[in-house]
Amino acid sequence: MKMRSLVRTNFLSRWNSVISKGHVPVALSTSLQDRFRVWDNKALFLAGLGLSAIGMTMLDDNMTQLESAPIENKEESNEVEIKITPGEFKADLPTYTLAQVNAHISAKTDGIWVVYKNGVYDITKFIAAHPGGTKILLASGKSIEPFWQIYAAHNHGDVHKILEGLRVGNLDPVDVKALEEERVKKFGAGPYANEPMRHPAMKINSNQPFNAEPPPELLMETFITPNDLFFIRNHLPVPDIDINQHKIEISGIGFGQDGISLSVEDLKTTFKQREVITTIQCAGNRRAEMSQIKQVNGLSWDTTALSTAKWTGVYLSDILAFYGIVDEDEVGIKHCHLEGLDRDITGQAYGASIPIATALDKRKEVLIAYAMNDEPIPRDHGYPLRAIVPGTVGARNVKFLGRIILSDEEYQGFWQQKDYRGFPPNVDYSTQDFHRFAGASIQELPVQSAITEPRTGQTWPLEGSEEVDVMTVKGYAWSGGGRNILRVDVSLDNGQTWQEATLAPEATAQRYGRAWAWTPWTLDIDIPDDIDHLDVVVKAIDSSYNVQPDTINPIWNMRGVLNNAWHRIHVPIQKPLREKDDDEDE
Amino acid sequence: MKMRSLVRTNFLSRWNSVISKGHVPVALSTSLQDRFRVWDNKALFLAGLGLSAIGMTMLDDNMTQLESAPIENKEESNEVEIKITPGEFKADLPTYTLAQVNAHISAKTDGIWVVYKNGVYDITKFIAAHPGGTKILLASGKSIEPFWQIYAAHNHGDVHKILEGLRVGNLDPVDVKALEEERVKKFGAGPYANEPMRHPAMKINSNQPFNAEPPPELLMETFITPNDLFFIRNHLPVPDIDINQHKIEISGIGFGQDGISLSVEDLKTTFKQREVITTIQCAGNRRAEMSQIKQVNGLSWDTTALSTAKWTGVYLSDILAFYGIVDEDEVGIKHCHLEGLDRDITGQAYGASIPIATALDKRKEVLIAYAMNDEPIPRDHGYPLRAIVPGTVGARNVKFLGRIILSDEEYQGFWQQKDYRGFPPNVDYSTQDFHRFAGASIQELPVQSAITEPRTGQTWPLEGSEEVDVMTVKGYAWSGGGRNILRVDVSLDNGQTWQEATLAPEATAQRYGRAWAWTPWTLDIDIPDDIDHLDVVVKAIDSSYNVQPDTINPIWNMRGVLNNAWHRIHVPIQKPLREKDDDEDE
Known part of the structure; x- marks a missing residue:
């Protein structure tokens, strides 16, 4: 129940703007207008429009932030909740086979349909208003359940209502059963079923993916933060990696056709062991204050999206020097990609890049770490290997490190290209093509x-x-x-x-x-x-x-x-x- | 005449506070009170007191800044100037020999006397009020003329008046002649007689030592500043160095008992030639704006105490590597001293230090430069060798480079220890022992x-x-x-x-x-x-x-x-x- 109220503010305002714009069928729209608070916030209204323009790449982040708003709407707590169970069989609607649904994949001809449990939905007119952008099209003619399992913010009553407003029929029970069997086979009990335990003192900003910060009074009790109290910023489900099977791959410029791979044991036995005490800070630390000026998009971190640990591992510069890569000017490398083993449903890993000078400079002390405060790195913090980039934004301290790639261009993934960049103050979601103004990727953080x-x-x-x-x-x-x-x-x-x-x-x-x-x-x-x-x-x-x-x-x-x-x-x-x-x- | 008005504001206000405090003999004090404007500036009043506490080390800087204030007192321009020629023979006063003056060196016994041309002065009661602090004691029992030649701001009518207010006698004409012969022998036509020519467009903030900034419209016409328009920040007279005789000395930790010395030719033939385009900015750039908030102490730079040049020379890191010094952690060096060949009257050179990591890091590109924009470095900018420390405050880009010393402590000279440090906003000259709050030496500058x-x-x-x-x-x-x-x-x-x-x-x-x-x-x-x-x-x-x-x-x-x-x-x-x-x- 606590999470219900936590997610309300941002969520309702985003979807209310969707409704105000008239993209949702009238029958649904009316009941929702009655139900939802009217938000007098032009920025958020425009946010709804802007998001539909940016396209699929924004979805990951938009969705994770739905759980981010502070508890504000206490006056709503006595309202009566109208429960909707989405995807229930409805006797008054026609039945379609999955093959029929599969054929509805074009807005120009038959419209775009999707499936959720027993329900069949026509989302054609909704696509433009979808806060997550056109990534919804990935589900055209298919089930949306696998997507909702990754982007868990969809599991909210108000989204369910909007979905049911798009209902056109029931899915053939034979296909329902087949889809469910396929889903369980692929995801087990869901991608977030195997998350690690967390300390009960943590203030949760998002459950799936898990994001939480420690209470400030506890955090500042020690110079080194205990592992259990270290702030957690996950972008995706936490992978479960067998350290004995794990090998880190290093490839790209200077590493030939195939690259190399090193086990954790290889790292420990080949290179000098180094220790670095670093504070890692999330780019969004203190976002909650910023959103009080004017609403922003992201998890509502207070003042403790940062923590300090002693990391043990090997210098990345030592590894690269071992393979003859010392001077970026000689080899023509510009960026060092760091890719994790945490992946979204499309197979896209969390990844980032840092300037090659940062990676090669021994005084920057970039570490491939295998221990955190003298223990194996906890799963939430990157087990078994994490890139530690001292003095650089948390987003580049890539967890579950799987691949290092030396390149002449920045990492092309979402979190390097579309997020963790500094927009100018004059640009918001109402700005045409706002992503053009995204600014340089955040590396070193300011004072x-x-x-x-x-x-x-x-x-x-x-x-x-x-x-x-x-x-x-x-x-x-x-x-x-x-x-x-x-x-x-x-x-x-x-x-x-x-x-x-x-x-x-x-x-x-x-x-x-x-x-x-x-x-x-x-x-x-x-x-x-x-x-x-x-x-x-x-x-x-x-x-x-x-x-x-x-x-x-x-x-x-x-x-x-x-x-x-x-x-x-x-x-x-x-x-x-x-x-x-x-x-x-x- | 222009310089007269340039120096007025700071100068008068400083000395007016001296008079208000009652340190000047009454006969002088009254006439000066009539003559001087009354400044309603508590900070400046307190500055006068504070400066007497800091002692001799502050004099260099205090004096150079006397020429720094903007032209403000236009209403004074019509006032009648009462001219005083200091040190003239005065028939109504007793005559003393230099030996007698030499004996007056103790405030507790006979008082402290000094000589200026034909005049003998008792400065005992004035010492505490001297804006330049107790450095005045260096002249106890001697002539102050050599000091005034270095700190040319003393050559001002109002200082002359204060001096004559301390007059107690005439110097024996035999000694006057002897002193004058000694002075000419030592200084020729004065330490500033051999300064280079400067571009007439430069806005002069101080003549001796010479400090000037280019007009902003001219400065921003080119990405690389022409040598003639590059801002000039001198702390002392410009030395006149024979490039064929000049050898740079490198000593300290790692260089054995005697150190080494390298001619300019040695540098050119032994090490790889490097080019670096850097902007050098004075720490005091935009000081004029800051003094509008509350008076500060220093040359009144506007917005152009910075310029950009292409420097050619050799990396300091290449030189040090040549002598086996690569890793500061191995050799225990913490600071790299950079000392110029410009000296004050006490023989103290201008010098500074930078952290050893800056000196050793090839990516910091610290240069021993011998050319500026493809020409030999002009005398005002450090001929024949200048340390170029990219990204670091101008004060550490030491001109007329004579010595490099590797040390476990910072350079101990005035401009490293007492100046070019960041005081907190709550500390001013009224703060007891204000120099305790001087903060860390300025190295890299902020955005x-x-x-x-x-x-x-x-x-x-x-x-x-x-x-x-x-x-x-x-x-x-x-x-x-x-x-x-x-x-x-x-x-x-x-x-x-x-x-x-x-x-x-x-x-x-x-x-x-x-x-x-x-x-x-x-x-x-x-x-x-x-x-x-x-x-x-x-x-x-x-x-x-x-x-x-x-x-x-x-x-x-x-x-x-x-x-x-x-x-x-x-x-x-x-x-x-x-x-x-x-x-x-x-």
């Missing part, structure tokens, strides 16, 4: 900091027993590219004056330009008399003297990534109970 | 951009002949550490909405992470109807997605360095003359 304690909105009770009440403020700072944190400034007056926080010694001891791990910080603030709240602001400065921007608005982007504006919290101050109120007159 | 055309305040005349009047806005963007410029955003509404500028192709063709040269940009703005001005704002984004901060206030620092806030210009719009005013009613 960042956030307050983790107290949380915004959390009341701070005054002791009232001391001369001056003190509030201990804690947080982290970090910068990409190994840039050390030089200073963390805290302000109580929106940046007019600043106090300098104390930085963790483990952090300040890091080498110049190779400060891959974060800088936890703390500051005791004297709470002024007679105030009922404190607004606390933090900003950090890195070793290139880059600073965080004052405000979010000028860095707003439609994907909600790269939010590194000053972090601000609002803390109500609770006065102590007084024995005698007339003390004030003394 | 930067500025508008060079039109200039702020420059009226833009509307053509009135076209459908829409267009204003072409030009400028540059650049980031330290080789980080490419991804985007330049321009706003006409203080950052609410943005337009994307067009970037120069020479700039965008630079390699990832090795974009040492700037990114010129241009944008045609449609001028809205019926406005009388435009406020234009620019910000840039680099390949780590670092952005510029919105405002200057939160990055303000007492040295006025590292100003990379959004650059803003105000452009009055001049309407075209209309033939018929009643056209508007049609």
Whole structure:
């Protein structure tokens, strides 16, 4: 039930715009209009249109973000839910065989039909309004169930209602049974049935794929994050890999026709073992704040889509040097692809690429890691091998690493080409051909900091027993590219004056330009008399003297990534109970 | 005469605060009070106090900045100047021999005396108020003339007046003659007599040492700046070096007892020739804007304390590798000192250091350069050898390079230890022991951009002949550490909405992470109807997605360095003359 409310905001607004646009048959549309809240948000309305234009490549991400919105619609919680079970047999409709459905694959002739359990649906008029774009066409004339199993956000009552609004018939029971047998054979109990256990303290932003961040108070208790509390950002189901069978393939420029393959044991016995302590941060960290300015598209991460671990493995630069590849200028390589073994239903793996200079530079310390905090890497974090690219966005720290390819072009997969790029603030889903403005792929991240304690909105009770009440403020700072944190400034007056926080010694001891791990910080603030709240602001400065921007608005982007504006919290101050109120007159 | 007004603002305000504080003898103080403007600037008042605390090491910088303030006090231009010729013989005063003056070197016993030409002065009570700090004590019992020749800002009527207020006698004419003969023998016509010629278009921020920036319109005409227009930042007189005699010394860790020395010819014949196109930027670029927020200490650079050149030379990493130094972790080196052959009167050379990883990393392309834009490096830019440290603050691109020392500590000279560091915004000259907060030495610079055309305040005349009047806005963007410029955003509404500028192709063709040269940009703005001005704002984004901060206030620092806030210009719009005013009613 909790997930139902978690997914509501984004989901309803997206689909409500679909309905407003009139793409859904009238009979359905009317009942949904009554049922849905009316959202006064032009951006979201336009988002619905824009998404249908971008095509199939956007679906993965759009769908995962449906589970991302914060709990907002508490006023809806007492509404009566009208349950619809999609795909139930309906006696008043005609029956079609799968062969007949298979023939409906053209909008121009017979229309486009799909199957869901016992139901047959005509989606022809719906395609343009589908928030996931034209990827829906992959199911033309077929069952949509395998797709819904990957993109689990479809398993929601409101989607079910829209689907039933497109219903044209029943599928022949013989075909229903055959399809179900085929489905079970292919997917077992579903692609997400074999996910690992997760720590109950994690705040879940999406269940399928699983995305979760630790509570800030727990995260900042240690410099190295315990594996169980390390934030989890999965794009697809977690694969189940036999470490004894697993070989990493290395191919592309410099590796001849066939490339090579190395077992985990080969890595351990052939190359020098290296250790790197890095903080990995998701590009979407602090997206929730950005969406408060104007709605963005993506999982609603708060301030803890980052964690720190000690990784053990071998330098990628050592491996490449072993095979004679040292200087990118000599061999003409421009990019190093890193491809995982997690795949979507079309067989597309999660993959990314990094600039070849990053891969070859021993001072960048790119690791093929086989241990995380002295344990085999947990499945959620990339078992058995993970690419660790220190100082670089989490998305390039590819898990379940299966292939490394040296190339003269960037990785062509969705998450390198269409996502994890920096859109300009003037581009949103209403912009014609917005994907043209996607900007460069995100690699090194900018300087960042956030307050983790107290949380915004959390009341701070005054002791009232001391001369001056003190509030201990804690947080982290970090910068990409190994840039050390030089200073963390805290302000109580929106940046007019600043106090300098104390930085963790483990952090300040890091080498110049190779400060891959974060800088936890703390500051005791004297709470002024007679105030009922404190607004606390933090900003950090890195070793290139880059600073965080004052405000979010000028860095707003439609994907909600790269939010590194000053972090601000609002803390109500609770006065102590007084024995005698007339003390004030003394 | 122009220089007189250039130096006025900072100078008077500094010394006025000296007088307000009562450190100057009363007889002088009264006349000066009448003469000087009263400055309502607490920061400057406190600056005077703070400077006396920091001690001798600050003098170099304080003095060079006296010539730095913008022309502001136009209302003063009609005032009658009372000329004082310092050091003239005064018949009503007693005569002292140099031996007697030499004996006055203790504030506790006989007081501290100094000599200037024919004059003898008791500076005992003035020391605490001296804006240059206790470095004045170097002249105890001696002539101050050699110091004034280096720190030419003393050659100013108001300083002369203060000096004469401290007058206690005449120097024995025999000693006057002897001192003058010694001075000429040592300095010839003065240390600045042998400066090179400079281009008349340069805007001079200080004459001795010479500091000047090119007009923005000329600077941005070419991607590579002509040598004559390259901004000049000298800390000391320009040395005159015989290239045939010159040998660079390399010593320190890894170079044994004696080190090595290499002639320019040795460099050319032993190592591979390399070319690097870099933009060099002064840490104080755009200081003038920062001082509008609150007075800072330093030369008043506008937006063009940066330029771009092609440098030819050899990689420092190639030289060090030749002598077996490749991996900093193996040899225990932490810093690479770079020392020039320009020296102050105490014999202290200009010097700096860079992290050893920067020096050893071939991808950082640190160069020992012998040519600038295919010519021998001009004297103002470091003849015959200059360290080029791409992506790093100008101050570490040491000119007239004489020595390289590998060390486990930073260079200990003034400009590495006391200057070119980032003070926090909450620290100014009123802060007790402010030098404790000096921050890390500036190395890589943060992302930067500025508008060079039109200039702020420059009226833009509307053509009135076209459908829409267009204003072409030009400028540059650049980031330290080789980080490419991804985007330049321009706003006409203080950052609410943005337009994307067009970037120069020479700039965008630079390699990832090795974009040492700037990114010129241009944008045609449609001028809205019926406005009388435009406020234009620019910000840039680099390949780590670092952005510029919105405002200057939160990055303000007492040295006025590292100003990379959004650059803003105000452009009055001049309407075209209309033939018929009643056209508007049609």
